[in-house]
Amino acid sequence: MFQPFRAYLEEELFHRFDLRSRPIPVGLESNISDRGKNQATIQSWCYQCPELRKIRYTYIDAGETAQVFNSVIYPAHHYDIPLLGIDFLSFGKKKILVVLDFQPLFRDRAYQEKYIEPMRSIRDKYNELAQNLEMKFYDANQYFSKYLLFAKTDADTVVKRLFPAYQEYVQLYWQMLDRAEPLSDREDIQRIVKAQKDYDQYSAERDPAHGLFSSYFGAEWAEKFLYEFLFEDASPLAVASTRR
Ligand code: BLA
Numbered sequence: 001m002f003q004p005f006r007a008y009l010e011e012e013l014f015h016r017f018d019l020r021s022r023p024i025p026v027g028l029e030s031n032i033s034d035r036g037k038n039q040a041t042i043q044s045w046c047y048q049c050p051e052l053r054k055i056r057y058t059y060i061d062a063g064e065t066a067q068v069f070n071s072v073i074y075p076a077h078h079y080d081i082p083l084l085g086i087d088f089l090s091f092g093k094k095k096i097l098v099v100l101d102f103q104p105l106f107r108d109r110a111y112q113e114k115y116i117e118p119m120r121s122i123r124d125k126y127n128e129l130a131q132n133l134e135m136k137f138y139d140a141n142q143y144f145s146k147y148l149l150f151a152k153t154d155a156d157t158v159v160k161r162l163f164p165a166y167q168e169y170v171q172l173y174w175q176m177l178d179r180a181e182p183l184s185d186r187e188d189i190q191r192i193v194k195a196q197k198d199y200d201q202y203s204a205e206r207d208p209a210h211g212l213f214s215s216y217f218g219a220e221w222a223e224k225f226l227y228e229f230l231f232e233d234a235s236p237l238a239v240a241s242t243r244r
Helices: 003-016 109-125 155-179 186-206 210-217 219-230
Strands: 030-032 039-049 053-061 064-073 083-091 095-103 149-153
Touching: 003 053, 003 064, 003 155, 030 210, 030 219, 053 083, 053 210, 053 219, 064 109, 083 155, 109 155, 149 155, 155 219, 186 219, 210 219
Parallel strands: none
Antiparallel strands: 030 039, 039 053, 053 064, 064 083, 083 095, 095 149
């Protein structure tokens, strides 16, 4: 269901940036769960280039049961622009949940004005994809913008509306990156290092996918995948008590 979204991102990345592979820890690049008929595969890709320090995306294909496309793009530490976050999920074809956002590192007015307001005109074109749903796992005020796309939708809307919306957000993201002024002050850069690391910690601790990964690939693999690949700058020690 979301393969065209993956293909689009891949083509954009390869055409626009001088990508190099970024290693994925052995055993985490892909996996197959062999639970009889309901086979599930997970595959991940990871790249870097001078402007983007970590580009990762993952596809879960469990046939009709589940299709997931998830991605986070982390800019280089000398840019303070938001992370590009993508989480498109389809379960049993009936339950489709899509989330797309420029995930802000800071919440002050100036930051909002500079990096979030430009999303507004796109978001306003796709009202049906911005449903103001309540968040159960995450805090909507942390690392989410007010112009995120967040919707429970159907397959037809994915093709007809989400795909063009996605292309517009991705194009705006490249434009924002292109115009971003590189930071040179050591302290400014350290502030970004910390903010991106805090994002990983927060995301690893809240990630609602832990259960999904565990059920397909086992708890041990799930934990490794979260802390050694998806959110590798998070420290698992901090979470041992909050999970389980
Ligand atoms: C929700 N994301 C979810 C859910 C799952 C995933 C299983 C719960 C769906 C449900 O309600 O049943 C899946 N998350 C994943 C997968 C990965 C992952 C497969 O990290 C990794 C491969 N999530 C993100 C990113 C964003 C995001 C980058 O990883 C930002 C765009 C958002 N996912 C997001 C939000 C929800 C969600 C806002 C709803 C959670 C809530 O209600 O609090």
